[in-house]
Amino acid sequence: MLKGAITIQANNLYDIKSVLTQIEQVSQFSQDNAGITRLAFTPADYQARNYIISLMQTSGLTVHIDAIGNIIGRFVPEGTDSSPAVATGSHLDTVPSGGKYDGVLGIVCGLAAINRLKSQSDIRHPLEVIVFAAKESSRFNLPTIGSKAMAGLVTAATLNAIKDQDGIALAAELAAIGFQTKQISTASRSKNSIKGFVELHIEQGQVLEQGRIRIGIVDKVSAPTRLKITVRGTAGHSSVAPIEERQDALVSAAMIILAVRNIAAEYEYQGTVATVTILKTYPGSINVIPGQVEMWVDIRGTEHESVIEILQEIKDAVSSIADDYNTPVAIEVLSSEKPILLDDTINQIMEAACCKLKQTSVRLDSRVSHDAMNIAHIAPAGVLLIPCKDGISYNACQEAAPEDIAAGLDVLTEILYQLAK
Amino acid sequence: MLKGAITIQANNLYDIKSVLTQIEQVSQFSQDNAGITRLAFTPADYQARNYIISLMQTSGLTVHIDAIGNIIGRFVPEGTDSSPAVATGSHLDTVPSGGKYDGVLGIVCGLAAINRLKSQSDIRHPLEVIVFAAKESSRFNLPTIGSKAMAGLVTAATLNAIKDQDGIALAAELAAIGFQTKQISTASRSKNSIKGFVELHIEQGQVLEQGRIRIGIVDKVSAPTRLKITVRGTAGHSSVAPIEERQDALVSAAMIILAVRNIAAEYEYQGTVATVTILKTYPGSINVIPGQVEMWVDIRGTEHESVIEILQEIKDAVSSIADDYNTPVAIEVLSSEKPILLDDTINQIMEAACCKLKQTSVRLDSRVSHDAMNIAHIAPAGVLLIPCKDGISYNACQEAAPEDIAAGLDVLTEILYQLAK
Structure with a gap:
């Protein structure tokens, strides 16, 4: 039974201290020293990806990499393999000179939440944490490529036309990890493969900080x-x-x-x-x-x-x-792209989780794109925000308070539990 | 005797047709096809330099390359070796996507003028045409490097600090042609080594074109x-x-x-x-x-x-x-850098030459830098301008009319003759 009382074990993969350590660890993987620069499919990105893959494996998750490079870490409670998954996740790539929480937060907290839930006996769905590939448009000028592919929103023809500023083709980067763009449809998932998806992210705005609110629940996401x-x-x-x-x-x-x-x-x-x-x-x-x-x-x-x-x-x-x-x-x-309305049922579950864990929350719209907006095409999807200091994002000064991260992790865990039980 | 009547021989190195052909030939040496891009010490620049060296040699000039890469083509009438030289010249390097006359005009006309004067029996000074290295600041951010070195205006320490946008050191480019920056003082010339210097150039403005004037005589050159x-x-x-x-x-x-x-x-x-x-x-x-x-x-x-x-x-x-x-x-x-006043005696000789050859002329100031402004520190120096179409410069559309080039060549020849006889 969860009931606001998942046991937090110190020095374990799912305590808040470990989460903070993991965020620091990922922040070391950068192309340079001016903030964090980890453009998609660069060596720094692969370092971060490999680190997360090793954490997934240590946590006993099976790891699958799809044809666009999304990493799917999956925990399957006995007898639930044919049920739709309850999923969480975010991205590891950054803008140039970005901050350390953007994307990474949702992955390490998602992994910690799954670790917390692994021992729950009443989980009836596989649990997944997903690292979406190439979320930022900084390298290939197209945002959220990984989640677009998972939602079947991108064709091989589109992918074949994509190059970075140095003329390096996305197709070449995919080929380097053994994938051909003509296989792209194998990355797409059916509408009944995911029961619900929730992404935890820093706000990249000041609504929460200025309102002294712990959790933001996104109604609508703008696409750029x-x-x-x-x-x-x-x-x-x-x-x-x-x-x-x-x-x-x-x-x-x-x-x-x-x-x-x-x-x-x-x-x-x-x-x-x-x-x-x-x-x-x-x-x-x-x-x-x-x-x-x-x-x-x-x-x-x-x-x-x-x-x-x-x-x-x-x-x-x-x-x-x-x-x-x-x-x-x-x-x-x-x-x-048109703005995306997120799922109201998921948002109600999120609000209830905040209530239960006595965390203040507010509904808001997000002008920032998230991978969840693509997953919303194939599954009920939501975005959970925690405050970031001074609303600063895409900047080396990006900060999130440990107590906010802890609250976000607790609420995310509760939401995934409610969806998966 | 010159007297407005140098014989022009068809198909020879000093007729106007050959000058136009040589300008076209140099314009083929470009890093790309958007106008002419021939940054200092790039392969395209070396192609142009080698072409001019071969023209100098065909004309019977001795060729010397100094420690900054300036090319000095010298014709020494018998018994004049110890006299100061009468010199002309300009540059071969360009801005990115520049035009074909900028710099090149002054070199091929200078060479043609010397060819015309070679057979004159009353020349009492060596004649020189100089290709100044790295005139444009486009690559190394410092303008007129070659003529600065010739005038003793640049130190080895300054040269050692110069890099292009890709971090390639000027010193490395010099080393590639066998020079060390510590030898730079060998490139500087004494105040009594040059009797007079005149540079022929397109105007890069519209004073001449709008005034329907053939020749501009520069009083003052602005340094940027x-x-x-x-x-x-x-x-x-x-x-x-x-x-x-x-x-x-x-x-x-x-x-x-x-x-x-x-x-x-x-x-x-x-x-x-x-x-x-x-x-x-x-x-x-x-x-x-x-x-x-x-x-x-x-x-x-x-x-x-x-x-x-x-x-x-x-x-x-x-x-x-x-x-x-x-x-x-x-x-x-x-x-x-302070604006440079050019030599009034030279300018009077230029005016007299225009009069004699029945070409309209005007005194003007130039906001464009020329190598002559550095040579002015060690010798009486002048700049002779001809019109360029619509005042367009630093652009692939740069045009100069053949009749203006012919007039410029005639006037330049007369001036060099007056200085050298």
Whole structure:
């Protein structure tokens, strides 16, 4: 019987101290020393993956790696093999110079929760902790690739077209671990293979911290809409005058950055924001007026209508800047996915778990993508958030308090138990 | 006797047709197909250098390469070896995606002029055409390295600190052609080794074209003042709101770009402009608010006072933006050289040559750096400009009309003759 009283054994794979140690351990696997940089399928990512695989094996889980590189650690109580699984998990890859809790938290807590539940006699479903491959879009420009594949949302043709900034194909990385993209359908799971999925994650916002609330329960997850804007000017020697007659692509780009920022400030009350996140100047020589600028815009909103509107406003502003400064602009919509409504039944179970464990909770929407939004296509899925310090994420300063992590682990364990019993 | 009547021999190394063919030939040596990219000491640069060396040898010039890689082609009329040289020349390296006339024009016309003068019996000085190494700052961030070394303006310590963006040391490139930076003083020439130096170049502006004037005679050359501005914000997930509370380094950078542009528009009547030419975003991930931006500013002015003033205005604007948006900014002055006054006696000879050959001319200032500005420290030096189409430079569309090139060659030949006879 669980009843708010899973025995926590010190120095064991499922106590909070071990969880914190494991988070520290994974944070050592980084491509550099500026925060944590562990892009998908890099050596640092494989180090982290192998470490987690060894933890799974030590915990007695069977480990399966699917055709997109998702790692599935599975504990099957006797006689439950044909039942749908109760699953949890998150990702190990990071953005460049990211933080140590993002993704990792959900994996080590998921493993700890399963370890706590292993000895429960009334578990009637297999328990799984899943490491989703290539969640961040930092390397391959497409987010949540692993969970998309598991939900059957990505084709071999799409995968074959994906390359990183150095021109290295995703297909080549998969081939290196023995998979061919044409096998991708083997990674997808049927709608009755998972009874429920819950992902524990840090908030990456300040709703919980400012409201002094321990647990966030996500109603809706925004999927990003992404644009690539190319501004064409005329390169010339940096001494060229008059300034008014220049077609300086970077000056137009600056106007666009400020326009996007002002439009975002207007729309944020609707839960929608937009950000210019990357900018590149060409030819990139210290004495040459920029002849071309490429910039990437990330739009996040939990209301699809609002995303459509902000996109139109950005397009209008960009085209007016292009005309005013005689610098033609091309806008390419790289991706545009609708916000995902998560499962209300799961959310009620999450609320009940918080109540039972006397943890404050709140329902909220998330502008941050999570793998759960893809799994929601094949199973009831939920996202459980704990506070992060100052809302800082994607930054080496990312912090989560041990007491919040402990609370998150307890609530996650209770939820998985309620789903699995 | 010269007297406006040097015989032009068809299909010879010094006719205008050959000059145009040689310019085309050098334009084939490029690292890529987007304009001409021939950064200093790259294989494309060596191809161009070797081609010019072979032309020098065919013309009977002795070829010497100095310790910084400058190529000196020298013709010594009998009995003149101990006299100071009359020299011309320019550079072969380009900015990325540059044009085919920039630099090359001055070398092939210089060679053609010497070929024309070789048979004159009244030449009393050695004639030299010089290929200055690494004129553009595109690769090593320092402009006119070759002519600085020839004028004794650069030390071994400075050279040893220079690396390109890939971390390749200039010293390593020099070592590859057999030179050590500690030998650099052997590249410097004494004040009595050159009687006069004239560089023929395209204008890279529109004064000549708009005034329908054939020849520009430069009074003063601006040396660039260069800044690196680093804006520090706070990286975070691109969903973070409120927008007002973000410390988005790219938004502050956009403000700075526009401030620099507006300040430049105010100052251009003084002959001073400023341009943000390169910008880099960090961490450079599509879903992360830029936590840091690096930007490079190039300031050009022919009046030192005006450069000092614009620099102060930029610093004030940057610091006010840093305060307003809570994004600390560091400004590093990478280089700051005073404008160089060229030699008035040389300029009078240039004017007289234009008169004699019935070519229109005008005195003007140049915001573009030329190797002549360094040679001016050790010898009377001048810069002769011909029009370029639409003032376009540092761009694949760079064009110079054959009749302007022919006029430039004729005037250059006459000037060298007047100096050497």
